[in-house]
């Protein structure tokens with residue numbers, strides 16, 4: 001049977017899962033959990049997977065859940081959803097808005113909100129898992145579902161990999177994931193090649209020799225040193241990176257000293273770097289170290305500078321053949337509701353999983369904004385003002401057609417292999 005008629009057969013069950021999916025989405029939205037604390041969400045995912053007939057592994061990398069459904073000979077397809085929410089106070093005004101607070105890693109009580117739509121991702125993947133489990137006569141192979149913790153802090157995928165993910169899975173042929181975006185609900189978009197940037201944060205401590213503000217000759221001033229570094233770093237993108245290569249280097253924080261007449265003994269800079277390839281990423285990180293070390297020498301700094309990398313995300317570079325296969329399946333199923341997703345400056349850790357498994361992957365986007373709201377904003381030229389984006393306190397994807405579209409996308413993409 002052709003893929004389109006097989007997906008139509010599998011998706012005849014959509015009306016049967018839609019009811020619980022909508023309830024589950026509102027429930028998850030109202031009960032968001034911070035990164036690495038996704039116990040309730042993981043428990044709900046495990047229970048649904050088990051009921052649908054999957055073999056389930058829980059507690060992988062903390063709260064991660066793996067479901068495996070073996071349906072005979074054929075390819076193995078991995079679908080991944082992230083589960084965590086953000087420390088944001090919800091301002092959507094929805095009847096199912098979150099009022100949850102939780103302790104963050106520093107022990108501070110913070111508001112928690114599903115402001116990135118990971119509640120949508122969990123709901124859509126559970127729906128797709130159920131639909132495929134219910135229609136095993138229409139496909140062959142193995143379906144692997146991965147419910148991943150802690151995407152927002154960039155180390156949840158890594159935690160699952162380090163906790164035997166590879167050993168628990170059969171040999172995977174392809175890995176896929178999706179993200180709900182501030183686009184009209186009902187649309188899907190694919191993008192071959194680089195689609196999400198790598199992100200790195202770096203904390204740099206440079207040392208001087210403190211002293212009286214009136215006697216600079218007796219000191220090494222770390223404020224001047226740090227200022228020179230900030231200026232010199234501007235040349236990394238403008239002079240060392242090819243014009244066609246997208247990259248960002250921001251010094252988001254610079255702190256030194258406490259008083260106008262005291263020269264402090266150190267300064268701390270915090271940088272954020274966004275790149276779309278491993279080669280550019282390595283070149284920029286190397287350039288930063290080279291410049292900082294050289295500026296410290298130029299300033300007679302008495303101690304070597306210290307570098308600390310944190311909040312690191314890999315680049316997401318969609319495999320062209322895998323993406324073309326999904327794009328063809330989407331075009332056949334969604335028609336003119338499928339298109340191209342623009343390159344995003346956001347970052348994701350999903351690609352850590354296929355990279356660790358050594359398999360090709362693709363990552364697509366789908367809309368979550370009420371189509372009428374979006375069209376009105378577009379006609380008024382006010383999309384950036386009136387359409388809330390991910391991580392905004394006003395971002396909550398509409399229930400439908402968002403859930404149907406995300407569920408259909410997963411089923412259609414999986415069936416392009418199974």
Ligand code: ZN
Pocket residue numbers: 116152390391
């Ligand atoms: Zn996010």
Ligand code: ZN
Pocket residue numbers: 116117118151179390
């Ligand atoms: Zn997200």
